[in-house]
Amino acid sequence: MSEERTKILEMLQQGKVTVEEAEKLLAALASPEEAKSATPKTDCKYLRVIVEPGPRSEDQDRVNIRVPMKLIRAGLKFAAFVPKHAHASINQALHEKGIEMDFAQITQQDIEDIVSQLSDLTVEVEGKEKVRICCE
Amino acid sequence: MIPMLMRLKVSRNPNRYGVLLPVFLVWILLFALMIVLLPFVLIAALLTWRSGQGKWLLLTYPLLISVLFHLSGLHIEVENREQNILIAFL
Numbered sequence: 001m002s003e004e005r006t007k008i009l010e011m012l013q014q015g016k017v018t019v020e021e022a023e024k025l026l027a028a029l030a031s032p033e034e035a036k037s038a039t040p041k042t043d044c045k046y047l048r049v050i051v052e053p054g055p056r057s058e059d060q061d062r063v064n065i066r067v068p069m070k071l072i073r074a075g076l077k078f079a080a081f082v083p084k085h086a087h088a089s090i091n092q093a094l095h096e097k098g099i100e101m102d103f104a105q106i107t108q109q110d111i112e113d114i115v116s117q118l119s120d121l122t123v124e125v126e127g128k129e130k131v132r133i134c135c136e
Numbered sequence: 137m138i139p140m141l142m143r144l145k146v147s148r149n150p151n152r153y154g155v156l157l158p159v160f161l162v163w164i165l166l167f168a169l170m171i172v173l174l175p176f177v178l179i180a181a182l183l184t185w186r187s188g189q190g191k192w193l194l195l196t197y198p199l200l201i202s203v204l205f206h207l208s209g210l211h212i213e214v215e216n217r218e219q220n221i222l223i224a225f226l
Contacts, residue, residue, distance in 0.1 A: 046209060066211040074202040081192055
């Protein structure tokens with residue numbers, strides 16, 4: 001274990017830094033090889049959304065959408081065009097949905113991080129309808 | 137690669153239609169329109185530069201082109217009891 005890591009762990013033990021702060025510091029210290037291995041795989045080309053009728057569903061609607069990840073990245077850049085005076089309305093709408101987030105604080109890097117993490121995403125919801133979101 | 141064709145399939149009982157639309161013609165028209173509008177966009181960007189909107193106005197061109205170039209592979213299929221619609225960019 002390197003000296004810096006030991007110091008960070010000592011600071012954590014002494015309560016000088018929180019667990020989150022220590023985690024960030026350790027991540028910053030990580031070697032390029034470690035950082036590389038920690039990066040998610042980026043071989044995901046498409047985001048697939050499939051909606052199928054459930055066993056108890058009366059509707060027989062089916063939706064099958066395949067969106068290229070590059071299109072998602074390009075489309076999200078348009079978020080920068082949202083006027084500043086609309087941020088308050090967006091934050092209010094998010095708050096009503098129970099999401100405490102400041103839209104103005106989202107940076108391009110955050111969006112890039114979210115999209116890159118989508119490669120590990122698989123969502124399956126089964127209720128009235130079966131919804132499956134995954135990467136391909 | 138920018139999509140050259142758009143596949144549109146509509147099945148509405150008992151009829152079925154399927155067409156391959158040459159969307160590259162739309163892109164040609166769109167790019168021509170963008171070139172025609174470019175001087176006006178540049179003037180508008182210069183006029184609104186101080187308010188900070190000029191920068192975003194200039195960015196519309198590369199962003200729009202980026203979206204168009206990545207449309208390839210987009211596949212949307214909606215189906216219900218009566219009809220089935222498929223839109224795919226090839």
